[in-house]
Amino acid sequence: MVLDVSKVVECDVLVIGGAGAAVMSAVSALREGADVCLVSKGKVGRSGNTIMIGGGFGIDGRSAYEVCGETAANQNFTKEQLFETIVKSSFYLCDQELVRQYVDKGPYAVKECLDWARKAGQKFFFIPPASLWMTSGRSFGKAVKQGVLENPAIRVFEDTIICDLLTSSTGVCGALGISIYTGEIIKFKAGAVILATGGYQPFSLKNSISDMTGDGIAMAMRAGADVVDMEFLLFIPTALEPQYIKGSILPYLMTIPNYFPLYPTITDLDGKELAIAEEYRRIPPANKMNKILYAYFWGKGIFEKLDKYGNAMYFDFSKYTDEELLGSFEKMMANVAPWHAKNHYNGINLYEVYEFLLKNNKRFKVGLGNEYSMGGIVVDKDFASTVKGLYAAGEVTGGVFGAFRSADGLTEMLAHGWDAGKKAAEYAGKHGKQTDSNTADVLERLQRVLEPGEGISPYLVISQLEQVCDKGFNFFRTGELLQEAEEGINRLKEMLPKMKTAVAERRYNFEWISAVLAENLILCAEAGIHAANLRTESRGTHMRADYPVVNNREHLYRIIAKLEQGALIHRREKPNAPYLPLPEENVATIPDYILASVKEDSNHEG
Amino acid sequence: MKVRVRRSGEKNGIDLFQVPAVENQWTVMDVLDYIALNLDPSLGYYRHSVCNQGVCGRCGVKVNGRPVLACTSKVQGEDILLEPLNNRVIRDLIVEP
Ligand SMILES: Cc1cc2nc3c(=O)[nH]c(=O)nc-3n(C[C@H](O)[C@H](O)[C@H](O)COP(=O)(O)OP(=O)(O)OC[C@H]3O[C@@H](n4cnc5c(N)ncnc54)[C@H](O)[C@@H]3O)c2cc1C
Ligand code: FES
Numbered sequence: 001m002v003l004d005v006s007k008v009v010e011c012d013v014l015v016i017g018g019a020g021a022a023v024m025s026a027v028s029a030l031r032e033g034a035d036v037c038l039v040s041k042g043k044v045g046r047s048g049n050t051i052m053i054g055g056g057f058g059i060d061g062r063s064a065y066e067v068c069g070e071t072a073a074n075q076n077f078t079k080e081q082l083f084e085t086i087v088k089s090s091f092y093l094c095d096q097e098l099v100r101q102y103v104d105k106g107p108y109a110v111k112e113c114l115d116w117a118r119k120a121g122q123k124f125f126f127i128p129p130a131s132l133w134m135t136s137g138r139s140f141g142k143a144v145k146q147g148v149l150e151n152p153a154i155r156v157f158e159d160t161i162i163c164d165l166l167t168s169s170t171g172v173c174g175a176l177g178i179s180i181y182t183g184e185i186i187k188f189k190a191g192a193v194i195l196a197t198g199g200y201q202p203f204s205l206k207n208s209i210s211d212m213t214g215d216g217i218a219m220a221m222r223a224g225a226d227v228v229d230m231e232f233l234l235f236i237p238t239a240l241e242p243q244y245i246k247g248s249i250l251p252y253l254m255t256i257p258n259y260f261p262l263y264p265t266i267t268d269l270d271g272k273e274l275a276i277a278e279e280y281r282r283i284p285p286a287n288k289m290n291k292i293l294y295a296y297f298w299g300k301g302i303f304e305k306l307d308k309y310g311n312a313m314y315f316d317f318s319k320y321t322d323e324e325l326l327g328s329f330e331k332m333m334a335n336v337a338p339w340h341a342k343n344h345y346n347g348i349n350l351y352e353v354y355e356f357l358l359k360n361n362k363r364f365k366v367g368l369g370n371e372y373s374m375g376g377i378v379v380d381k382d383f384a385s386t387v388k389g390l391y392a393a394g395e396v397t398g399g400v401f402g403a404f405r406s407a408d409g410l411t412e413m414l415a416h417g418w419d420a421g422k423k424a425a426e427y428a429g430k431h432g433k434q435t436d437s438n439t440a441d442v443l444e445r446l447q448r449v450l451e452p453g454e455g456i457s458p459y460l461v462i463s464q465l466e467q468v469c470d471k472g473f474n475f476f477r478t479g480e481l482l483q484e485a486e487e488g489i490n491r492l493k494e495m496l497p498k499m500k501t502a503v504a505e506r507r508y509n510f511e512w513i514s515a516v517l518a519e520n521l522i523l524c525a526e527a528g529i530h531a532a533n534l535r536t537e538s539r540g541t542h543m544r545a546d547y548p549v550v551n552n553r554e555h556l557y558r559i560i561a562k563l564e565q566g567a568l569i570h571r572r573e574k575p576n577a578p579y580l581p582l583p584e585e586n587v588a589t590i591p592d593y594i595l596a597s598v599k600e601d602s603n604h605e606g
Numbered sequence: 607m608k609v610r611v612r613r614s615g616e617k618n619g620i621d622l623f624q625v626p627a628v629e630n631q632w633t634v635m636d637v638l639d640y641i642a643l644n645l646d647p648s649l650g651y652y653r654h655s656v657c658n659q660g661v662c663g664r665c666g667v668k669v670n671g672r673p674v675l676a677c678t679s680k681v682q683g684e685d686i687l688l689e690p691l692n693n694r695v696i697r698d699l700i701v702e703p
């Protein structure tokens with residue numbers, strides 16, 4: 001059997017992805033007069049982390065009033081304040097121009113998405129004090145879908161995974177994909193390509209959708225693009241039990257009193273309390289910086305017994321009566337009722353979880369699961385990557401949030417798509433389509449996996465990668481563990497050429513697709529682990545047990561990675577900081593940094 | 607737990623797998639993932655864009671004749687039969703999207 005291209009599709013702008021960043025990019029490119037194709041691994045509006053959300057996303061209060069027409073918005077909350085908060089919570093690692101873009105364009109892009117939501121009949125409620133809208137993942141998905149329904153000129157290819165970008169001597173000029181259900185190979189020729197494929201998640205505990213295999217980041221690297229901040233991954237409390245809710249962010253929601261008034265005692269699996277030190281408890285529970293404090297204080301406890309118990313702690317409600325506990329569950333049910341089936345949060349029956357707790361000493365096992373990857377493709381303020389013809393939007397990019405995302409992934413994807421689509425269309429208009437030189441190479445890679453013979457299942461490779469990352473690249477890191485993880489990655493890289501599927505069938509052969517995913521995820525993990533090893537300090541979500549200091553004097557730089565002749569090369573760059581000066585003093589620990597920045601914020605407000 | 611799965615193509619018929627599933631704890635998706643990783647990687651089931659939380663609504667399968675979402679449906683009993691949702695089968699448990 002020889003693989004060949006079954007279909008060739010031509011367009012000006014090819015958008016890869018089927019969620020918020022992709023649809024906003026596609027609509028925006030279409031508005032510029034481009035002929036647009038959108039290709040998504042899943043279905044539009046039913047894939048991507050966009051449908052997994054807790055549900056909140058915001059902009060500054062004045063723009064909520066002026067641009068989005070929310071008359072109850074707090075107009076004292078300005079763009080300038082939002083800008084400062086994002087920069088500080090990025091631990092000053094962000095590209096401040098990209099933060100400006102987020103703050104300036106976010107409101108217009110959000111307004112467009114709110115219009116889609118309204119036309120799709122979805123509930124998006126504005127919460128004035130927080131200057132954010134609340135909805136559900138399913139509703140957000142339907143709003144995004146409305147974006148393509150209203151723009152039928154966008155040609156949509158669903159359930160099609162892009163396996164690699166096509167390149168010419170000038171830059172990127174298309175992509176090659178597999179239509180998952182038929183196994184057909186489709187070649188897309190385009191004037192410009194926008195990657196909107198989301199982040200990467202190489203761990204076994206997932207609260208993100210299974211799409212998060214870092215495809216876009218890895219494809220961009222293979223095409224020669226720079227990536228940045230790959231060591232920064234955001235972890236939040238995620239359910240381990242009951243098994244049937246594993247991966248849910250319910251435990252994280254239980255830490256927010258507006259959702260769930262009772263606060264659990266957090267212990268390790270031996271029952272030892274993992275308390276957040278008193279001075280840090282003054283940070284308001286809704287402040288997203290708490291996510292780092294949880295990973296720091298609870299993660300430390302988990303880390304100490306990682307070999308014995310793995311990534312697990314208890315959320316313990318035993319100090320409360322049955323009635324108090326039920327009261328909290330009922331409050332949660334009422335809160336989520338506008339979007340979810342009766343007594344449910346997504347597919348979870350909350351009464352069942354309550355009953356599970358009653359039968360199990362009112363405690364359940366929770367781990368720290370990866371929610372978001374701060375790192376990704378380096379883009380300039382036009383969302384152009386460092387390779388010509390290649391653009392990126394949404395979580396697949398790196399740079400807006402630096403070491404920690406305190407603002408919203410949803411606003412980010414919309415704001416990015418708003419400009420990326422426009423700029424990619426302009427580029428395509430000027431440069432036209434080039435002829436690629438690597439179709440045969442990509443086909444050969446895809447074919448090798450299907451050929452008969454002994455080999456390693458791609459499923460096994462991905463599962464081993466998760467074990468490597470669980471052990472050495474989790475929320476707490478040390479030089480020794482990272483070294484081990486690097487060695488693990490090297491062993492896995494040797495396995496890649498030996499991957500084979502059990503059958504040569506092409507129709508819905510997910511083992512075959514997984515060979516592509518394995519390569520992508522391993523490349524992303526390699527870039528992240530190596531950067532984490534180089535970063536001998538703690539910053540944002542990168543916590544080094546052996547280097548606790550936020551070392552602004554020596555480490556306030558971004559680590560950029562690039563593939564050169566098949567090998568990853570890392571280099572350092574000072575963050576782009578044209579507005580707020582970079583700090584020069586070190587801070588003893590991550591919690592101290594957070595405390596100081598929250599204090600400064602409240603001084604402003606006061 | 608005995609898990610019987612209706613296969614298509616060359617394997618046409620019912621395959622039997624022994625899976626260490628915990629009743630009322632594991633989901634049908636957990637069972638399928640276990641089979642694919644440990645017993646038979648050729649099994650076709652919905653796996654390419656999985657929310658695992660009952661959000662995307664795409665993992666439909668029949669369990670003992672009843673249509674369910676694989677990721678939210680808990681396994682029960684000592685013996686289960688997994689079949690495609692309808693007869694528009696592409697491969698094993700996969701039907702046309
Ligand atoms: C559990 C959870 C809760 C969250 N809660 C919030 C919240 O409350 N508020 C908030 O602002 N943010 C939240 N986030 C973050 C937010 O969801 C994401 O940052 C955002 O949705 C990313 O949007 P995106 O369009 O960039 O990527 P995604 O939504 O991840 O979409 C990626 C798309 O690309 C497609 N794709 C991937 N690879 C390929 C390929 N090779 N070929 C073709 N298509 C491909 C996928 O199928 C998908 O359609 C949460 C994230 C998680 C996991
Ligand atoms: S995988 Fe999304 S509903 Fe089951």
